Every structure is written in C-alpha cells, then in structure tokens.
Amino acid sequence: MKPKVAFFDFASCEGCQLAILNCEDILLDILNLVNLVEFREALSEKAPRYDIAFVEGSIHRDEDIERLQNLRSRTTVLVALGACACNGNVQARSNFVAPAVNYEVIYGEEARNRVQVDADHWSLWSHTRVRPLDAVVKVDAYLRGCPVVPAEFLHLVKSVLHGTTPFFPPDAVCVECKKNGNECVLERGETCMGPITWGGCNSICVNNGYVCDGCRGTLPHANIDSHITLMREHNIKDEDIRNRYRLFLGAEPIGRGV
Amino acid sequence: MSYYLTTLQNITNWIRKTASENPVYFPEKFGHASYRFAEVKADSDIQFEHYTPTVLPPVKLLIPAREELLSFKKHADGKTEINPTLDESFRVIAGVRPCDLKAIFLIDLFLKDGVPDAHYLARRENTALVGWACTAPCDSRVFCAAVDSLHHTEGADIFITPLKHGDLLVEVKTELGEKLAAGTDWQTCDDGPARKVGTVADMPEPFGRTFPVTAQDIYKNVAEKWKSPVWDKHVERCFSCGSCNLVCPTCYCFDVSDDMNLDVASGNRTRTWDGCMLPHFAVVGGGHNFRPDPAARQRHRVKRKFEYLTEKFGHGAVCVGCGRCGRQCTAKIDIYDIVADLINEGDQ
Amino acid sequence: MKTVPSQYDQIARETFLPQIGKIVEIADMTAKDRYFRIELEKPLGHGPGQFVMVSVLGLGEAPISISNGPSEDNILEMVIRRIGRLTQAIHELKVGDQLGIRGPYGSGFNLDDFYSHDVLFVAGGLGLVPLRSLITPIIKERGRFGNITLISGCRNPAEELYRDQLETWTTDAGMDVIRLVDGTENMPWEFGTGLVTDPIPKLEMDPKKTMAALCGPPVMYKFVIKALNVRGMNFDQIFVDLERRMKCGVGKCGHCQINKIYCCQDGPVFRFSDLSGIPEALQ
Known part of the structure; x- marks a missing residue:
C-alpha cells in the first residue's frame, strides 16, 4: 500500500510547498510511490489518517495549537516543513515587539x-508568541530552510518508503561551503551565520555571492559564544548582532547572552 | 631526467598550447582575494608570481568532494549488476607549489598502502603535475620551510625553478613529462643540477614562519603530549565546522553513502569528504561517540599530522605548512600555534 | 595521451564491490536482534572475530560481526540489532532477499593463542555474537583446551541472545556458562543478576594458564580488565574486540582510527597488552 501523504500549513508563505511543486522532474515519480491525499496548493481531498504529514508554518494562536495537536493524533510521521515549522522563521521577530x-x-x-x-x-x-512546531507537539523529522531543499525532501520520502529514519548530518554550512570551494565570507570582510547553522542547503546563498543568514536553525553543538566573539571582532554592534540572530531565529534561545 | 632553460613567456605559451589539447588546471584569482585551481580557457590569466594558497589544494582535483564509487541495477530476473565507477580522463595540473606537491606525494603513499584506492589511483595516474618553485613566502601564514616541504619536487612530472637572472630552469622528471615537453623550443641545459644550486633566485631567510626545533624534532614534541593544557587552549572558540580538515591538502577521510533512484531498482554509492573535527565523525550505530569533545578531536587531528602518519610512513610531518587551515578557520585557530605551543611547553 | 590503467577496474571490484548474498533464514532472537543466515556466491573464508561490510544497495553499508565459526561452505551467519538506518532496512528484509557482502575484514582471533589454555569468555549484550565465532571452533576441538568458562551478561532476560546455545554449550560442550542480567524487570529468570565483573573474583581459575576474550560495550572493558588483573592475569592474556565506526574496511576512510592504529585492519581484536600506548582504545 502506498503511504498516504498530506500537506498542511500554519503561519507561512506556503513557499516550501511551492518549492516541492517546483521539483517537476521528480514530482511525478514521487507521486507514483505515494498517495497524496491533502495538498491545498494542488488538490483538495480529505482523509481521516495519514502516514506522513508535512506541516508548514509556525504556531501563533490557541486554535493553531488545537489544530496541530489534532493533526499529530492523525498521522504516523509528522515532518516540520521549512524554517517556519522548524524554528519560527522571520515572523518570530514579532516575539520581541508588542x-x-x-x-x-x-x-x-x-x-x-x-x-x-x-x-x-x-x-x-x-497573537502573542511565535513557536516552531516542536514547542507544541512531537516532530519526527525536520526539513529545514527557507525554503526547504528538494534533495532533502526526496531523501526523507525515500527513507519513509524504505522504513528507515532519515539522516541529516549535523554539520555546519561551512562543510558544504568548503566542498564548493567558495571564498569564505569573512575573507570579503563580511560576517556569516554559517559556522553555527545546520547545513544541507549546499551553501546556496554563499555560492551566489550572499552570506548565510542562518535560516536553517542553529546546530545542536553550535558554539554561540564563539560566534558572538567573531561578530564583535568584525565591529558589529551588539544590537546588530541581536538583530542578525533574530532574523530567522527569534524563536530560538540564541543571542540571549548578547 | 632532462633539464632545459627557457623564459616565462615560453612557459606561458606552452601552458596555453597544452590547454588547447587537454584540460589544464592552473591557479586563478577569484572573489575578493582568493585563488582556485580552474581549467585554463583561451582568455585565462596565466601568471605564476602573485599567488596565495588556493582555497582548496590541487589534490582535491584528484579526490572530488563527491565521487561515485559504484553504480548498481537490479534486473527483473532478480540478478543485480554492480559496476565500479572510475575516472580515467587525462588532465594536467600546473602551477603546483612544493607544499602541494608534497601533499600529493604523501596522499599517493597513503592511498597506495595496503589495499590500493583504485578510484584515486586511476585519476592520479592519468594526471600530469607541473610544479613551480617558491622563491618567496606566498603569505604570512605559511611555515613550509619549518616542516620540510619548501624544496619538495618528487611527484612532479615537470618542475620549474626561477633563476636569478629571470630565466626559468625546467626539470623534466618523468616519461609523461617528456611527452608534455615534446615539440617545445626550450634550450637544453647540461648543468641543470649545478644551476639549481648556484643560481636560484634569492630566497629570504627565514622563509615563512619557523619553529624553534628542526622539522625532525617536531614529531617528538607532539608525540610526547597526550595530556596537555594546549589541547584545551585552542578549542575554546572552535565551531567544529570541519573547515580545517576540508581545506587540508593531506586530509583524505571520507564518508560513504548510497542513493536509490526513484525507479527503486538502480542507484549508486558515493563517497564525500569527511573530517575528524566534525562532531559526528566517530559516532557508531548505537549512538556512542568515541570522540565527543572538540579538544579530543583536535588532538587527534594534530597527532595524525605530526605523529601517527609520520610514524607509519616515515616521511616526516604530514602537515606541509601551507597555512590553509589557519587562514580559513573562522575561529582563528591555527595548527602552527598549537604545535608551537606544544614545543614551547617543553617536556611534560 | 590517455593511458587506461585497466588494473584499477579489477582492484575497485575487489575493494568496494560487494558480492551478493541471499538470505536463506531469518529468526528473531530478541525484540530488536534478528538472526540472518546468508548464502554467498563463494565461500567467505573467514576466521573467528572477523567482520563483513553488509549493505542494502541504495541504502548504505555498515560493519557487522560474523557469528559463525570458520567454515568451508558458503554460509555467513550474523545477528543484527535494529539500531540505525541501515539495520532498520535489514530488519525489513525477508527470506530470499539479497544483501551485499564485502570481506571478511580485520585481524580476528588466532586459535593458536588459545590452545592448551583455560579459556574465559566475557560477553556483554551483543558482544556474544562475535565471541560465538570463536566459541564454535574451540568447542569443535574441545580436547585441545582446558576449562572453558563464559560469563554472559545483558540488560534483562528478554535481551539474552543464543538461549538454546547457552544451554547446549553447558550440557554438551562442557562449558561453564554464567548467565547474568542487570535486572529481571519482573520477567521470569532462573539465573543470576549482576554485572559481568561480579563472578570474576570467585571464579575457579588458574590465572597463569588462562586466556580471556572480551566483547561488549565500551564501558565494560575497563572494569573486566581490572578485575582479571586483580586475579593475576596479565594484559597479554586478554583479548578485546573493539567497536568503531567504519566506512571502508580497508584502512582508508579514517573513521575507525584509534590513536595510530586502524580498528578495521589492526583489529577489531587486540591483545590488550598491544594497546598500552593507545589511550583512546577504551574511551
């Protein structure tokens, strides 16, 4: 039996669902392997139970909490889809403003x-506090990033089909950045969230001349103190460091020491 | 081995001509202030003199970041076909500095030892190396002379040394080098070795950063230290991002992973660069991490460069002093400082 | 200009290409440990204590201990714990399915070290699996050894492996088998409770003529070795079977390095006295 797959969203731009729809070259092959039962961006069919629920968006209101808990009770695997669901994303900045x-x-x-x-x-x-999904329910897997990375989505789908736990290495963005042979952002005199941020994005922002803003969340072993030191060495004012951390990570404890 | 004299202009022209026939990789300036080995195109700037070590060392052209080891296909009759993937295309890497030459020489030793690494060696044997002697330290971070890699030429097919009066001395060291040099109008030179001693362009003394002990004695100073405050001192700022491993010309550790195509019948197995500074490196299936602390990981990295592989292969330090790891560490940790501290600490 | 070093195709086949094995029998040993009997294309030719790299093509590869003794036939036996990505996938397989097998790898045990001696095995949990590949050939030549003792410990009665064998080793092979659990957790259990170190002080043994083979979780070794040392056994009479992450099995990938040695080639079985300058060994 093909697994029943559904997509849901909370506070988000739905860009992650679009990012998946954009994988036109593999999407039809995936649809041969799964049974897509709910996808607001693409179709509207309802089912009482799901094998995999991809949930996009952050949690803001009481009714969000109830809806998410209800979803959790109806799915075997719950996947946090994208930065909003994984770490609150940019809207979590509002946690610091009335x-x-x-x-x-x-x-x-x-x-x-x-x-x-x-x-x-x-x-x-x-509308008081923006939270990632795992502040409310148990999350089985995280597809990080703003937006998500199609290759990681594919890895996750294949893993679920094979009955295995997907593995996303807890490595910094620097790992892929070095594999891509990029000039370090610091060499350009700029600062970067790469050393403390979950990789898996193939360092796409740095590859294209930008810096890492940390949309994929901080690593479990992230050395935040060292990162603050690094930012200060580049003459970044503490207020700006805080803002930098809060851009994508307002719902994480990062930066409270600044 | 044969020697020739020629000019910079002739060498530049020769590289362009070679590049029109085969892929030639040469250091190219990019970004704000960096270099990388890139394929020479008709409009590439070929210049040897202004150079800082490339972001990635040339050996990584022979060990790609991601490399297919095998591909497989399950047939309908239940039989599975598996084939190795080998890259046997020819390439020239030119403008390779002595430190990077030594690194390739060492990697050759490591990957030929015991069970040979067919995937590396197939690529390596189809690669010609054109070396270029350094007459000045390429930046303030290098310590190639201190670890005996400044004068390394072994492994090069052709090695070029700038002489005092502007000419270049070309050593053609292998049969492959002869083939590459065929048809050039370089002037035969009968007293090559003597010229190399007597007329090499002036080199500063000391050359780059130095240690207070000889290259031979570094081993002893590192090997004696298992418990030392130095191991803790330099990790306080470490991000465990693995950059030092990934840009190192003598790091070759890899991870292996499989991928199944969506037809659920075919796929491949690839290896990717891994690094002993990454937190997950020594984690086994059950979750136990044999090196959970950054300090233990860094000690392992330093000892591998200056003790373990030195002992096993007997070719001195496995760190070639190129300075890449320190230059690219965002936490400003430099293996030179760690080793210098171990030496200065004296006997424990 | 292109030269084709055709020998590398052959070397690559011998190094990284698995042979295909067919699963001919599967049996549950515990809730998370499953026995697999594999029929190979050609005999493995392994010694006790060696391991193979097992793969599910498309999913990955991992080192797994061989649990049968040396044999001439094409059979490979393993007990695989459902513990990570790959072993999850292996547990999904059925009789008739295929596994990729490379090896055998590693130094293993040498029977010559054990002949004419009393033998003491100490197994913690899954450690009994590789030790079985040594116990089997030893009891095959039972007369060439003195007393044989096995201390086998696991977390609770439900996690005990090879229950039938533990019985027959006692009744038919003349082995003293001491079966222990950390706690019974309210399950029926007619044997002892405690750690594998507990029986060592009271063991009837001649420390001078005993050889010991240990396999278990990292934390077990330090305490067992200390207890054996207190009884008068020297470090050169003790063999340990170490576990490390491995990706190649041929001393290249770097994951299994323990100080200057490579677990996949120099080990995984080591005479403990050979590990004196290897402080990472028991960490």
Whole structure:
C-alpha cells in the first residue's frame, strides 16, 4: 500500500510547498510511490489518517495549537516543513515587539488607536508568541530552510518508503561551503551565520555571492559564544548582532547572552 | 631526467598550447582575494608570481568532494549488476607549489598502502603535475620551510625553478613529462643540477614562519603530549565546522553513502569528504561517540599530522605548512600555534 | 595521451564491490536482534572475530560481526540489532532477499593463542555474537583446551541472545556458562543478576594458564580488565574486540582510527597488552 501523504500549513508563505511543486522532474515519480491525499496548493481531498504529514508554518494562536495537536493524533510521521515549522522563521521577530507596536508600524498610529478600542479586533492582540512546531507537539523529522531543499525532501520520502529514519548530518554550512570551494565570507570582510547553522542547503546563498543568514536553525553543538566573539571582532554592534540572530531565529534561545 | 632553460613567456605559451589539447588546471584569482585551481580557457590569466594558497589544494582535483564509487541495477530476473565507477580522463595540473606537491606525494603513499584506492589511483595516474618553485613566502601564514616541504619536487612530472637572472630552469622528471615537453623550443641545459644550486633566485631567510626545533624534532614534541593544557587552549572558540580538515591538502577521510533512484531498482554509492573535527565523525550505530569533545578531536587531528602518519610512513610531518587551515578557520585557530605551543611547553 | 590503467577496474571490484548474498533464514532472537543466515556466491573464508561490510544497495553499508565459526561452505551467519538506518532496512528484509557482502575484514582471533589454555569468555549484550565465532571452533576441538568458562551478561532476560546455545554449550560442550542480567524487570529468570565483573573474583581459575576474550560495550572493558588483573592475569592474556565506526574496511576512510592504529585492519581484536600506548582504545 502506498503511504498516504498530506500537506498542511500554519503561519507561512506556503513557499516550501511551492518549492516541492517546483521539483517537476521528480514530482511525478514521487507521486507514483505515494498517495497524496491533502495538498491545498494542488488538490483538495480529505482523509481521516495519514502516514506522513508535512506541516508548514509556525504556531501563533490557541486554535493553531488545537489544530496541530489534532493533526499529530492523525498521522504516523509528522515532518516540520521549512524554517517556519522548524524554528519560527522571520515572523518570530514579532516575539520581541508588542502587537500594538507592530500594528502601528504597518498601519499607522491613527489606525492602531482606532482598532485598539474595537472589541472585534481584540483577537489581534492575542497573537502573542511565535513557536516552531516542536514547542507544541512531537516532530519526527525536520526539513529545514527557507525554503526547504528538494534533495532533502526526496531523501526523507525515500527513507519513509524504505522504513528507515532519515539522516541529516549535523554539520555546519561551512562543510558544504568548503566542498564548493567558495571564498569564505569573512575573507570579503563580511560576517556569516554559517559556522553555527545546520547545513544541507549546499551553501546556496554563499555560492551566489550572499552570506548565510542562518535560516536553517542553529546546530545542536553550535558554539554561540564563539560566534558572538567573531561578530564583535568584525565591529558589529551588539544590537546588530541581536538583530542578525533574530532574523530567522527569534524563536530560538540564541543571542540571549548578547 | 632532462633539464632545459627557457623564459616565462615560453612557459606561458606552452601552458596555453597544452590547454588547447587537454584540460589544464592552473591557479586563478577569484572573489575578493582568493585563488582556485580552474581549467585554463583561451582568455585565462596565466601568471605564476602573485599567488596565495588556493582555497582548496590541487589534490582535491584528484579526490572530488563527491565521487561515485559504484553504480548498481537490479534486473527483473532478480540478478543485480554492480559496476565500479572510475575516472580515467587525462588532465594536467600546473602551477603546483612544493607544499602541494608534497601533499600529493604523501596522499599517493597513503592511498597506495595496503589495499590500493583504485578510484584515486586511476585519476592520479592519468594526471600530469607541473610544479613551480617558491622563491618567496606566498603569505604570512605559511611555515613550509619549518616542516620540510619548501624544496619538495618528487611527484612532479615537470618542475620549474626561477633563476636569478629571470630565466626559468625546467626539470623534466618523468616519461609523461617528456611527452608534455615534446615539440617545445626550450634550450637544453647540461648543468641543470649545478644551476639549481648556484643560481636560484634569492630566497629570504627565514622563509615563512619557523619553529624553534628542526622539522625532525617536531614529531617528538607532539608525540610526547597526550595530556596537555594546549589541547584545551585552542578549542575554546572552535565551531567544529570541519573547515580545517576540508581545506587540508593531506586530509583524505571520507564518508560513504548510497542513493536509490526513484525507479527503486538502480542507484549508486558515493563517497564525500569527511573530517575528524566534525562532531559526528566517530559516532557508531548505537549512538556512542568515541570522540565527543572538540579538544579530543583536535588532538587527534594534530597527532595524525605530526605523529601517527609520520610514524607509519616515515616521511616526516604530514602537515606541509601551507597555512590553509589557519587562514580559513573562522575561529582563528591555527595548527602552527598549537604545535608551537606544544614545543614551547617543553617536556611534560 | 590517455593511458587506461585497466588494473584499477579489477582492484575497485575487489575493494568496494560487494558480492551478493541471499538470505536463506531469518529468526528473531530478541525484540530488536534478528538472526540472518546468508548464502554467498563463494565461500567467505573467514576466521573467528572477523567482520563483513553488509549493505542494502541504495541504502548504505555498515560493519557487522560474523557469528559463525570458520567454515568451508558458503554460509555467513550474523545477528543484527535494529539500531540505525541501515539495520532498520535489514530488519525489513525477508527470506530470499539479497544483501551485499564485502570481506571478511580485520585481524580476528588466532586459535593458536588459545590452545592448551583455560579459556574465559566475557560477553556483554551483543558482544556474544562475535565471541560465538570463536566459541564454535574451540568447542569443535574441545580436547585441545582446558576449562572453558563464559560469563554472559545483558540488560534483562528478554535481551539474552543464543538461549538454546547457552544451554547446549553447558550440557554438551562442557562449558561453564554464567548467565547474568542487570535486572529481571519482573520477567521470569532462573539465573543470576549482576554485572559481568561480579563472578570474576570467585571464579575457579588458574590465572597463569588462562586466556580471556572480551566483547561488549565500551564501558565494560575497563572494569573486566581490572578485575582479571586483580586475579593475576596479565594484559597479554586478554583479548578485546573493539567497536568503531567504519566506512571502508580497508584502512582508508579514517573513521575507525584509534590513536595510530586502524580498528578495521589492526583489529577489531587486540591483545590488550598491544594497546598500552593507545589511550583512546577504551574511551
């Protein structure tokens, strides 16, 4: 029996699901091997139980928690799909700013003042803390990155088909960066999150002339103190270091020592 | 072995001509301030003098980051066909400095020892090396003279030394080198060895960074130290990112993994670079990690370079002093400093 | 210009290409350990204590101890614990399925070291599997050895391996078999509880004419060796079978290096006195 596969999303741009749909060359082969039962980006069929649920997005509200727990109870394998689900992603920056302040930045002071006294809008202010999936339920596998990497998605699907645990080496982005023969970002006088960030992305940002911003989350053995020292040596102000860490990792404890 | 005299212009032209017939790799400037071995194209800049060690050493052209070892196919009748994958294409690597030549010479020893590494050797035997002598340290981090790799030429098919008055002395050292040199108008030189001694361009003294002991005595200083505060001192900032291993010209450890195609019948087995500084390197199936601490991993790395392989193969330090690991360490850890500290620490 | 070193095709076949083995029997030994009997294309020609690289093509390869004694036929026996990616996949296989086998590799045990001696085996958990490849040839020539004792320990009664063999080794092969568990965990168990070191002080043995072979988890060795040493056994009378990560089996990939030695070639079986300058051995 082909495994039943479903995709769900919470707070996210759904870009990770699109990244998977973009693997046109292998997608049809994969669809021969699995039974895709729920995929909002592509079809709409419902099933009571799934073998693999890919869940995109971060968790913000109480109703998100209930929906995720319900999903968890209906799937054998739950995969966190992408940076929002794995580590909160950019929206976790709002954990450090009061919702009313955010609202003002986007819609202006007048609009903020107006909705603040309107009971219909009070649910807005309950949006308190952005969390990755594993802050709420058990996650069986992580497909990291913003967006996810098709090769890792494929590895995961094959592993599940073979009944084995997928393995993503806990190596820094530097490993792939060196394999690609890149000039180190530091050599260009810039700073990089690569040394403390989960690899697996084939160092795609550095390959293309940018730096690593750490979208894939910090490694279990990440030497954060050393990274702070490195940033300070490059004359990065502590406030900017904090901002750098919070870009993708606002929901992680990283940077609390800065 | 035959010797010739020629000019820089002639050598440059010869490299261009060779590149029009076969793939030739030569150091190319890229990025902000880096070099890499890249295939010579019609418009490539061929210049020997301005150079800092390439990001990756030339030996990595012979041990690719990802290399297929075998491919397999399961047939409908239940039979499985497995075939090795060998790269037997010909290439020339030119502009190889003595430190990198020594590294290739050492890797040859390591991978020929015992069960030969067919995948490496097939590529290696189809590779011609053109060496270039260093007359000045290529940057402030090198310590090639201190580990006896500055004058290494063995393994090169052709080795070029700049002489005092601007000419170049070309040593053609192998049959393959003769073939490559065929048809050139280089001037035959009968007193090659004498010229090499007497007229080599001036070299500074000391050449690069030095240790307070001779190259032979480094072994003793490292081998005696198992428990030493030096092992802890240099890992405080270590990210365990493995960069030092991956850019090292004498690191060759690898991981092996399989991939099954989506037809669920065919696939391949590949090896990829691995490194003993990576946290997962010594983890066994049950999860036990035999080297969980960065300090233990670094001690292993340093001892492998200066003690274990030195003892096993008897060719001195296996670190060639190119300085790549220290240059590319984002945590500013330099194997030179570790060894210098071990030496300065004296007997424990 | 191109020269084709055709010898490398042959060398590559001999080095990294597995032969295909067919699974002819599978039996559950415990909830996570499964016995596999493999029929090979040609005899393995292995000695006791050696290992093979086992692969499921497309999924990966890992070192696995050989559990049968040396033999002329095409049979390979292994007990494989479901522990990681590859062994999960192996446990999914059925009789008639194929496995890739390379080897045998490693130095193994040498029977000459044991002839005319009393023999003491100490096995912790899965360590009984490789030791069985030495126990089998020793009891085949039972008369050439003195007393044979096996101390076998595991976590709980459900994890004990080779239960039938432990019986027959006692009844038919004249071995003293001491069976221990760390705890019974409320399961029926008629043998002892405790660590494999516990019986050593009271063992009836002549330390001067005994050879010991140890295999178990890393933590076991230090304590067993110490206990044997206290009884008067020297380090050159003790053999240990070490476990390390291995990716090639031929001393190249670097994973199994223990200080200056390579577990895959110099070991995995070592005379303990040979490990005196190898501080990483028992870590």
